[in-house]
Structures are given as structure tokens and as C-alpha cells.
Amino acid sequence: MKTAGQSGRLEGRAVPPRLRTAARVAAAVFGAYGFAWGLAAFGAELGAFAGMAPAEAVTASSLLALVVLPVASLWAFAVPRVTVGWAVLGGGGVLLIAASQFAGTVGQ
Amino acid sequence: MPDALMLPGLFGLCYFAFAALALSVERHWRDLVESRRGPPRRTVFRLRLAALLCMAAALSVAIRHDGTGFGILLWALALSAGALAVAATVTWRTRSVRG
């Protein structure tokens, strides 16, 4: 069974490799996209704060998020422990989205 | 520089640049030049320097003819075309050497 370079011991429980692979793929597809989404949203708010025209800020942050996206997807496969991958990508995405919502309300 | 000469000149420079780089790789030197030993260090340096100069000249030709934007784009793509042509040449020559 082909699994990516995993030294994963997951808290002593034996997780079947297929589940681990599925978790990695999910992290690469959904986690990375969520992270990119958060980056684009928060980046746009930051840009607006910094005085950029809104269309400019949106474009800049979206372009940056697009460059990050495939790298984040691959990182989900490179990271030794899947849970770390989900924490950073999924958790990071949620954090960024929350931060952008907060920045949006503050900026009003 | 007349229009008709620019393109062949550009591709020619890119081709020679990658041809020089190809010869500086030990395997191709052994296949195509002499099989007893790899290229000497001085030759490798000179070949790679020649390649760099050819690439720079190609960039200058492209920009002089087409302006900055189109020039850089054309140069970048012409490099790939030159590299592919050199790979094809190396394959063809190596086949005939190996028999």
C-alpha cells in the first residue's frame, strides 16, 4: 500500500493506512482550500486597512492565496503527522476567516 | 536587425546555449565527444560561460526586436524550444553512436 513518508505514531492507536491517506487527501483538498480562502479574505481586509482600493486589495490577496494553494496541498502530504497538517491548514483557515470577519466589523 | 534574421538568430543562440550545456554534462560528453574520460573542468567552465553569454545575447535580441514584455516572453519560450531541440539532437546523435 503506497502511503507517503509517514513516521506517524498517532497517540498509540493504530490508524488504518487508508484512513490516514484519506485524511491527508482531505487536508490537501479541503484544508488547503480553506487556508487559501482565509488568506484571501484576511489579506483583502489588511489591504483595505493599508489604504488600498478594495478591488486592488481583493485582487492582491487572491493572487497570493492562489500561489499558496498548491504548496499548502503538497505540504499536507509532506508533513509527518496528519493531525498537524489539519491543525495548521484547517485551523489556520478558520482563524484567518475569523480574523477577516473581525477586521470587517472593526473597519465599518 | 532585419525581421527575417531575428527569429532564426534568436533560436540559434538558444540552441547553441543549450548545446554547450549539454556537452558540459558528463554523460553526453562521453557519448558524443570522447568516451574515455569526462570533460575537463576548464572545458566545463568555458562551455557553461558560453551558454550564459548566448542566453544573454538571445535576451538582448528579443528585447531589441519586440520590446520588454514580448521580448522576455519570447526569450523564455525560445529557451525551452532550444532545449528541446538540443535534447532531440543529443538523442539522435547518441543513437547513431551506439549503433
Place this chain on the structure above:
Amino acid sequence: MTAKKRKLISPALRAAMLWPHTWAGVTLGGLLMLIFFMGSLAVFASEIDRWMMPATRVGTVEAGPVSLDHAVLPVVERLAAGRAVRDWYVQLPDERRPVMALQVRTETGNAGGMATADGQLLPPVGTLGGTYFFYPLHYSLHLRAGFIGYWIVCFASVAMLAGLISGVIIHARIFKDFFTFRSWGQIRRSLLDLHNLTGVLVLPFHLMITITGIVIVLPIVLPAGVQALYGGDVRRFYDDALGNYSRPRSSIAAPLAPLDPMVAEARRLWGGGEPAVVFVYNAGDAASVVRINRALRDRISLDVQPVFFDGVTGQVLKYQPPGPVVATHRVLSGLHFAAFDHWPLRWLYFLFGMSGCVLIGTGMLYWMEKRRVAHGVKPGVGWRSVAAIACGSTSGLLVATLAMMAANRLLPAGIPSRELVEVGLFFLIWIGSAVHAAVRTRTDPPWSEQCTAVALLAAACVALNWITTGEHPIRAVASADWAVLGVDAVLALTAFAAWRVSRRLAQRPDPELSNLAKVTDHA
């Protein structure tokens, strides 16, 4: 050599990247092949249109701009056929499309057509051609509902990016093997060499074309920024970013001001340049708006610099140059679109797009050969499915494309919905090739048979063009019809190459398991 070289890329990273690279390639290879192939055709969509719409082969455009008021408006009236017009637009003739293309939206339906530069309406062309079939198939798979096609294509494109990056990481000796193509010996090694070659040597193009493709539709597939700053109102975002303008109808009738002075004013605002597309919104209304786009022939950027005029008074309503970031976005988009008039570049785009097809195809073939060892000489259903899909999405796709072009020449002009018949034939024959591949795959997909079909169809297309339009290559050269000559030349080359490949493959012996197990990929 006593000191151990510190590797830039650790073996663990290399191993970790192998699985996603392999499986992204195996699952999405067919779709990516479609995208790259149709994209390559789209570079010459206008030329394919000339080939598939012989009525539009009217030669080069005469000197002098097209008069909108004298040449275009009468055609709009004719297309409207008495119905009240809501909006309409005209794509003015240029070097690659010497006729104008119009779309008229009336209260009871749409009407479209093409006309010569002096205003003569041409009979219906009866085909979607390259511009309205191959090209939209490339970027949206013709799935328009909810932009689902864009999402699928962009998902595959991000996977392609990941595949390119992971491929570079996996490649063991990227500089030593830079020019290596061992076309002799084991097929598996040759396939991997060719895969690496097309991947590495054309890497700048592949990265550029893939990322810029997604960039074009970025606000649609990554709308987070628009959500954050525009509350999800994409239209308002585009109004801000691209300088668009729109207003609703006022239901008060008013005549349209002369259009030609507006074109002159637009040229003055642009500081030179030609108009490419003219839109009239809310035609015949007091709130009518005229939009004029600039031609993109002389620049990389996709910024059409739209100028919006009041349709009744002729005053400029909006002309807003983009900010620096949006301008960059337009340049990135323009890099993908290749709307510029630069023939060496266009041919390089076409060639490298096809090299992308080779990259994807050799990857799939390499996987098939590698797995063949594991599955034994009589492979199981899994391998056979992937093999059939690989065949259907490469030679099968080519068969379908050529069959559609042949049908374009063969179908009578008068049949109703002729363009849909052509499209139906395309998909029918594509499915047929896939079924043929699935049924005939035992130890190998039926490459030789499908390549023979490709060769015969491509040759038939050239012959049919000659027979049905009387335009053979020598006549094309004589009348400087480079578009048709180019398409015929590529068709002829395809026929020749496919014939050679099919003969070569027919002579290949069946793979023997004992030989396969011995091969090493990096000898």
C-alpha cells in the same frame, strides 16, 4: 569524494511527494489532457473557424475602419427581423477574423450572425467552430450551470500545479538528466525520460499557463476576497476592478446617437489603438449605454480599456484605468489568453500546449507500464479501466475532434440545428472511442487501431476541405489564406505522424512479464 553531499531535497520529502503526484496524475490525467488539448487548439480557434466556416474566408480586411452607423446598424436591424431589440454587440473584423460577428438580444429571443466588413449578412454558418466549441470546452467543459465547469477545470489546474511542483521535487537528477532521452531499450525507461523531458525543459511554460489560467477566473473560484470586501457582489467588484458600468432600462424610448464619433472619442482616450467590440445596452432606450473595447493585438495585457458612452447624448459615462494590482492581473490573464498578434509566440504556445499533452500522456503510460509488472501479463479490471480511460482521452479525443471536423465538411448546410448535430457527433464518437478502448483492452489498449483512425480521419479532413470548398493547399498559398493552409498543414502532419505511430505500434510484440521485471528506471 569523501564528504557526504548535503542534499537539497531529502529522500523523505521525495518519497512523500510521489504518492500525490502519481494519483493526481492517474485520476485527473484524462481531464487535464482534454484541457491542454482543447487549450492548444484554442490558440488557433480563429483559424479553425475559417476552416470550418468557409463562407468567412473572405480574404484580408480592406483598408479603412468599419463604419458602425452605415455597415453595422443595418445588419442589426436585419438580425432583429422586426422585433424590439434589447441589447446587441458586434465583434469588429480583424486580421484573423475578416468578418464581423454580431449577437442581438430581442424581446423574444436571440439572433446571431456574421457579416462582411461592408455590411453584407452571411448565411448562417451552421457550426460552433473553434471559438464556440473547442475553446469553451477547454475552460468550462460546456458546463455552465453555477459555474460548475470552471470549478472542475480549476480544481484540475491546481492539481496540475501540485503535480508540476511535486514532479520537480521527485526528479532524482534534474540537471544530469536534463537532456536525456533514451529512445532505445525498455519502453518504460523511454516513457519516463520523455515525461521528465517535457516536464523540465518546458517547465516555465507549464507553470505559467496553468497558474494564469486559474488567475483569469479567480474571483469566481476563490471568492473569499469578494465576500470580505464586497459582500459577495461580484458584479460590483468587476465594476470597480475593470471599470465596468451598467444601468437599468428607463422604459422611455430615445434614439441612439451616431456610433462612429464615439469610436473616434474612444480612440482619442486610448491614445491610439483599434476598437474590437462594440456593445449597445438598453438599445432604443433613454438609458442606453454604448461600450467600446480596445483590440488586444499589440499588447500582452487583457485590459480592453472599456469606454462607456451615454447612448443618447454620446457623452463619456465612465473610463477608468485599472489600478496597479488589477493591471498586473490583466497582464497575467493576457499571458494565458495569448490574444496578441505575434505569430512565433502563438506557434510556441501551441507546440508547448501539445507538449503538455505529451507530459500528461507519458505520465499515464508510464504508470500503466509500471503497474503492468504488479498486475501480471493479464492485468485486472483496475488497470484495464485506467488504460481504457488513457486511450479514450488521448487517441479517442483526437478521433472525436477530427470526426467533428470531417462532419463539418460533410453535413448538408440546410439541416436544422446543424451546429448541435456536429457537437452531438463529437460526443457520440468520443464515447464510442472510449467504449472501443474499454472493450478491446486486454494486455494493451487498442492504440494502433485508434491511431489508424486518427490518420485516416485527418487525411479525410484535408481531402474534404479540398472537395467541398475547392481550396487546396496551392490555392491557399496563392490567395494568401494562411489560416486554412495552416489548419490543412497541421492535419496533414497529424495524419502522417499517426500513420507512422500506428505502424510502429502494430509491430510491437506483446509485453513479456520476464522482461518487464528486469528494467531499472534510472540505469
